[in-house]
Amino acid sequence: xxxxxxxxxxxxxxxxxxxxxxxxxxxxxxxxxxxxxxxxxxxxxxxxxxxxxxxxxxxxxxxxxxxxxxxxxxxxxxxxxxxxxxxxxxxxxxxxxxxxxxxxxxxxxxxxxxxxxxxxxxxxxxxxxxxxxxxxxxxxxxxxxxxxxxxxxxxxxxxxxxxxxxxxxxxxxxxxxxxxxxxxxxxxxxxxxxxx
Amino acid sequence: xxxxxxxxxxxxxxxxxxxxxxxxxxxxxxxxxxxxxxxxxxxxxxxxxxxxxxxxxxxxxxxxxxxxxxxxxxxxxxxxxxxxxxxxxxxxxxxxxxxxxxxxxxxxxxxxxxxxxxxxxxxxxxxxxxxxxxxxxxxxxxxxxxxxxxxxxxxxxxxxxxxxxxxxxxxxxxxxxxxxxxxxxxxxxxxxxxxx
Amino acid sequence: xxxxxxxxxxxxxxxxxxxxxxxxxxxxxxxxxxxxxxxxxxxxxxxxxxxxxxxxxxxxxxxxxxxxxxxxxxxxxxxxxxxxxxxxxxxxxxxxxxxxxxxxxxxxxxxxxxxxxxxxxxxxxxxxxxxxxxxxxxxxxxxxxxxxxxxxxxxxxxxxxxxxxxxxxxxxxxxxxxxxxxxxxxxxxxxxxxxx
Amino acid sequence: xxxxxxxxxxxxxxxxxxxxxxxxxxxxxxxxxxxxxxxxxxxxxxxxxxxxxxxxxxxxxxxxxxxxxxxxxxxxxxxxxxxxxxxxxxxxxxxxxxxxxxxxxxxxxxxxxxxxxxxxxxxxxxxxxxxxxxxxxxxxxxxxxxxxxxxxxxxxxxxxxxxxxxxxxxxxxxxxxxxxxxxxxxxxxxxxxxxx
DNA sequence: AATGAATGAGCTTTCATTCAT
DNA sequence: GATGAATGAAAGCTCATTCAT
Numbered sequence: 001x002x003x004x005x006x007x008x009x010x011x012x013x014x015x016x017x018x019x020x021x022x023x024x025x026x027x028x029x030x031x032x033x034x035x036x037x038x039x040x041x042x043x044x045x046x047x048x049x050x051x052x053x054x055x056x057x058x059x060x061x062x063x064x065x066x067x068x069x070x071x072x073x074x075x076x077x078x079x080x081x082x083x084x085x086x087x088x089x090x091x092x093x094x095x096x097x098x099x100x101x102x103x104x105x106x107x108x109x110x111x112x113x114x115x116x117x118x119x120x121x122x123x124x125x126x127x128x129x130x131x132x133x134x135x136x137x138x139x140x141x142x143x144x145x146x147x148x149x150x151x152x153x154x155x156x157x158x159x160x161x162x163x164x165x166x167x168x169x170x171x172x173x174x175x176x177x178x179x180x181x182x183x184x185x186x187x188x189x190x191x192x193x194x195x196x
Numbered sequence: 197x198x199x200x201x202x203x204x205x206x207x208x209x210x211x212x213x214x215x216x217x218x219x220x221x222x223x224x225x226x227x228x229x230x231x232x233x234x235x236x237x238x239x240x241x242x243x244x245x246x247x248x249x250x251x252x253x254x255x256x257x258x259x260x261x262x263x264x265x266x267x268x269x270x271x272x273x274x275x276x277x278x279x280x281x282x283x284x285x286x287x288x289x290x291x292x293x294x295x296x297x298x299x300x301x302x303x304x305x306x307x308x309x310x311x312x313x314x315x316x317x318x319x320x321x322x323x324x325x326x327x328x329x330x331x332x333x334x335x336x337x338x339x340x341x342x343x344x345x346x347x348x349x350x351x352x353x354x355x356x357x358x359x360x361x362x363x364x365x366x367x368x369x370x371x372x373x374x375x376x377x378x379x380x381x382x383x384x385x386x387x388x389x390x391x392x
Numbered sequence: 393x394x395x396x397x398x399x400x401x402x403x404x405x406x407x408x409x410x411x412x413x414x415x416x417x418x419x420x421x422x423x424x425x426x427x428x429x430x431x432x433x434x435x436x437x438x439x440x441x442x443x444x445x446x447x448x449x450x451x452x453x454x455x456x457x458x459x460x461x462x463x464x465x466x467x468x469x470x471x472x473x474x475x476x477x478x479x480x481x482x483x484x485x486x487x488x489x490x491x492x493x494x495x496x497x498x499x500x501x502x503x504x505x506x507x508x509x510x511x512x513x514x515x516x517x518x519x520x521x522x523x524x525x526x527x528x529x530x531x532x533x534x535x536x537x538x539x540x541x542x543x544x545x546x547x548x549x550x551x552x553x554x555x556x557x558x559x560x561x562x563x564x565x566x567x568x569x570x571x572x573x574x575x576x577x578x579x580x581x582x583x584x585x586x587x588x
Numbered sequence: 589x590x591x592x593x594x595x596x597x598x599x600x601x602x603x604x605x606x607x608x609x610x611x612x613x614x615x616x617x618x619x620x621x622x623x624x625x626x627x628x629x630x631x632x633x634x635x636x637x638x639x640x641x642x643x644x645x646x647x648x649x650x651x652x653x654x655x656x657x658x659x660x661x662x663x664x665x666x667x668x669x670x671x672x673x674x675x676x677x678x679x680x681x682x683x684x685x686x687x688x689x690x691x692x693x694x695x696x697x698x699x700x701x702x703x704x705x706x707x708x709x710x711x712x713x714x715x716x717x718x719x720x721x722x723x724x725x726x727x728x729x730x731x732x733x734x735x736x737x738x739x740x741x742x743x744x745x746x747x748x749x750x751x752x753x754x755x756x757x758x759x760x761x762x763x764x765x766x767x768x769x770x771x772x773x774x775x776x777x778x779x780x781x782x783x784x
Numbered sequence: 785a786a787t788g789a790a791t792g793a794g795c796t797t798t799c800a801t802t803c804a805t
Numbered sequence: 806g807a808t809g810a811a812t813g814a815a816a817g818c819t820c821a822t823t824c825a826t
Binding site for chain 1: 217218219221222302305306309310319320323324327344346347348350351352353354355357358359361362365366367371372374375376378379380382383385386
């Protein structure tokens with residue numbers, strides 16, 4: 001079972017990376033086996049998973065937990081006092097998470113249309129809970145009006161999600177973060193004074 | 197020539213839609229032929245295109261021009277006087293364009309990793325020019341400081357690009373637009389007074 | 393009909409050459425059309441021939457007549473008096489004919505197994521009549537014993553047919569001819585004196 | 589390994605035969621599979637060979653060694669004393685070899701134009717070494733003058749190579765051999781007395 | 785647990801042939 | 806007489822999956 005588990009994990013990691021690089025259809029079972037150190041094409045994968053699809057499902061389940069860390073925003077950044085400092089920390093943290101789980105993100109992007117049930121729901125849940133957490137933090141720690149908080153949180157996260165489209169071609173990550181903090185910092189300040 | 201051109205166009209349209217739905221690899225030539233009204237599997241497509249890949253290339257070329265309309269921001273929305281009104285128009289316009297060319301956007305997202313030369317460059321050019329145009333508009337019409345304009349424009353467009361991730365699950369499009377206008381409107385007002 | 397005949401002939405010539413180069417199956421109708429100056433793939437060939445096979449049949453018929461010239465040995469080389477001189481002329485003539493109709497020879501070689509009825513019989517007839525003519529010449533002009541003449545003629549022609557296998561790698565054509573004349577010249581002299 | 593090797597060999601044998609009968613292009617992978625006892629069209633062949641072309645290459649390599657036996661002329665027929673007896677043995681041996689490896693010979697003939705590098709060189713090497721061996725035997729055992737020996741050997745083998753064109757239509761194999769021995773026997777005798 | 789072999793279904797592409805223009 | 810378009814059939818090859826060893 002020890003060896004078994006090790007192989008299982010190697011398969012899952014290899015698969016997620018390959019799925020992220022070439023998509024689900026673009027990745028053959030043989031390629032996964034090769035990347036996991038098994039003989040390609042010999043079907044060794046099927047001792048650990050019933051189908052190729054099951055590999056995807058389990059790989060997502062296994063990795064999605066980590067991205068869930070986005071939900072911990074409130075816990076992680078409570079009590080720093082200064083809005084701009086905290087926003088900067090959050091932006092860097094979210095971008096770092098997205099980067100660390102880039103394979104996963106890529107799979108989610110690539111496969112969400114093909115597997116709305118499996119992947120689509122995962123994405124929705126992830127986005128929804130992140131927004132909710134972010135919004136709650138804005139309300140609790142910074143006294144943002146509830147109506148506005150959710151919308152601002154959604155917008156702020158939305159722009160972070162598109163970071164890869166902007167950086168590094170159009171803007172460096174640093175400039176991106178600075179601008180992000182300034183924009184949403186000022187929006188929040190303005191908002192608290194006179195909510196939309 | 198009439199029938200020929202008609203079939204060609206039908207193939208291109210069908211292909212782009214299918215590529216957007218199932219990706220390039222996930223779309224068979226037979227499926228494209230069927231969607232274009234040809235006998236599936238009979239290879240009729242090859243009377244119009246040398247390879248399946250050539251279909252992708254031409255479909256992108258043909259449709260990218262339209263999305264290029266994003267570059268016309270300055271021309272379209274000059275002279276409305278009121279910042280909030282103009283921003284609202286812009287947001288709606290960009291979202292409508294993204295929606296109208298959703299097949300294309302989807303293909304760009306799905307295939308940009310597999311075909312960095314063909315698709316990746318297209319995306320980069322599209323994003324870069326949109327940001328540039330938007331920034332120029334901010335500077336010329338609203339006196340935004342040049343340094344800040346580019347960063348704000350990038351951020352504003354980035355959040356629009358992620359709209360589909362947010363709406364309708366988390367926020368309705370209307371709420372999204374309202375919030376977007378408020379956020380970037382206030383950021384710009386604040387920015388002009390005291391640039392970063 | 394004039395233009396028609398011209399196109400017909402161009403098709404036949406182009407086809408025979410291509411068949412010789414790439415075989416019957418290896419030559420597409422489109423390739424023949426292109427080589428004949430028609431639009432490839434447009435089926436123009438079918439205004440002149442019912443099928444691709446018919447092109448082969450007619451091309452063979454048309455060209456086989458020329459190779460038949462091998463049968464004219466007797467007429468061409470009667471009365472030169474000197475055996476070695478005449479044999480040299482014959483060798484060169486046969487090799488030149490084989491070279492001139494090399495496309496045809498190649499087709500006969502390539503397709504004789506696939507089409508024993510069409511091609512195989514042609515080859516057999518060609519070989520048989522050449523041998524007969526050559527033997528008759530040996531008997532009439534050089535007094536070779538009839539029993540031996542046919543066998544020697546067969547052997548002599550057989551080695552000429554393999555000339556391409558030998559020249560130029562192993563022997564130059566000149567050396568080949570010289571040796572051929574010496575060999576069969578001496579065989580005939582020896583034979584007439586003391587038949588096998 | 590047993591089953592594997594058996595299937596591999598069955599594929600190679602089936603392929604060579606089919607290539608000889610219908611040529612390389614005329615033989616489908618499915619046909620080879622069927623002839624080798626695999627499910628036609630299922631691609632089982634590709635577990636043993638990377639491409640159809642690789643099957644040809646390996647089949648040639650595997651069988652060419654046997655035809656190489658033509659090079660053993662000297663060793664096989666040393667010391668029989670009587671020229672006519674030895675020539676008869678040689679003729680029968682070479683014809684038997686050509687007959688035994690008729691599939692191979694046929695492939696070499698059919699494909700030498702399409703694949704000059706793979707097949708053409710094989711043929712050239714085979715012919716050249718046969719001629720060289722035959723000539724050496726003539727020189728060593730029968731004192732033939734070196735200049736003449738090579739040319740006579742080339743001619744003698746050339747006529748054997750064309751045997752199939754002659755027999756059985758024009759001459760029986762027996763008559764062919766008898767005539768061959770007489771012709772080249774007398775040429776050699778004449779040659780030794782008065783070399784060209 | 786891993787492998788070599790096999791298979792059914794699918795893929796992209798080619799091609800001989802037909803037909804309306 | 807020639808062309809553009811279409812089609813049925815088949816080609817070489819890939820692949821997810823199964824199974825005996």
